Amino acid sequence: MTYCVGLYLKDGLVMLSDTRTNAGVDHISTFSKMHVFEVPGERMVTLMTAGNLAISQSVITLLQQGVELDGEHHTILTVPSLFQAAQLVGVAIRHVWKRDGGPLREQRVDFDVSILVGGQIRERQMRLFQVYSAGNFIEATPDTAFFQIGDHKYGKPILDRALTYETSIEDGVKLVLISMDSTVRSNLSVGLPLDLLVYRRDALRTEQRRRIGEDDACFKQISEGWSTALREAFRALPHPQWP
């Protein structure tokens, strides 16, 4: 499995993904699920992928080589807007579907891929999209300030409670790390290291990009600090005293 979360905040984007892939419990590997296409000062586009690794790697390869969009050959580095970047991802997914969908179906393997596309290109708006396996997509808005792909449920309650569009980037980083930590603790198939990216609106370059390993002191502090804080909050909560 996989867990990726992208925040669409007033001040920018926060993207976090795990790196674990598994085909059964005895075949576990580490693959980055975060792909950054950046020309500092001109564009910053980040993709995070979940689902079948063979499909998502094919999609990424196609996006690097370029596919046709509205009669023009484009890569993520040439599309003029983030909307078109999301469209391009959809086109690439449909290419892979045409090539691999039939044989996968014959072997009863789901065509399972979903991709978060976040970033900004030149003077256009910063945006965050979630592209589905059919190549269609939805966009984050101030009302729905985060997208999750992969095994999203364990990490959702804390986002539902604490995240809004107005949340600061610094708090957003704390939140995604807590959300990931809850997921990693409850699901063996999501695991460290993590890939974290922070983008500040209108910067047109990544502000922070970091691989977070098992021995990362900051992540340990978040993880252990949150556990301690939860235990204390739990202890302090009064027992229900029904009449």
Next chain:
Amino acid sequence: MTYCVGLYLKDGLVMLSDTRTNAGVDHISTFSKMHVFEVPGERMVTLMTAGNLAISQSVITLLQQGVELDGEHHTILTVPSLFQAAQLVGVAIRHVWKRDGGPLREQRVDFDVSILVGGQIRERQMRLFQVYSAGNFIEATPDTAFFQIGDHKYGKPILDRALTYETSIEDGVKLVLISMDSTVRSNLSVGLPLDLLVYRRDALRTEQRRRIGEDDACFKQISEGWSTALREAFRALPHPQWP
């Protein structure tokens, strides 16, 4: 959907279920998913059901009417041990499978049911079982002190962090209410009112059985208190300061 959680603690059992059922988002009803079979001083057996409502209602009806187990006609009120209560639930599920499995498959409806069976009969051990849709089952142990059925992921992180076999019944009640509250907030298809049951080991009668509605002051206090505590814990947690 449904969310039911059963705790198997040193001092007793804590069982909590929601009551929402839905067939599509425009057909939502309230059905109790908790069924208590009690003869005070002799036996206390609680069943909680998740999955297809038609299947679980059929199973409960069969268990009330009685089915054959090892050549004898039994209901939950006549089986001599909790192990046999779990077996009986399995037999009842297999009866429904024989009757309805084929027609359901023809209409591409999954035969989806899972049932928690917890309690104690006479001088025998208190036990908690989870029965699967195939009629087989597993048992909770001090190492795995809780079972969840239905949409379990939202409510699992807090149990993973805070629950052990040694947890007191009072803390267990707080924990299942928090776990349920997280689920209700993240999943529209799980909803109040809730059914709560507390059983103290060797009591052979329920200690507490309660329907918790939207206006329950104690549940509100837990829900709001936990939200406040989480927000404060989150605020107090230091921002990660990578070098």
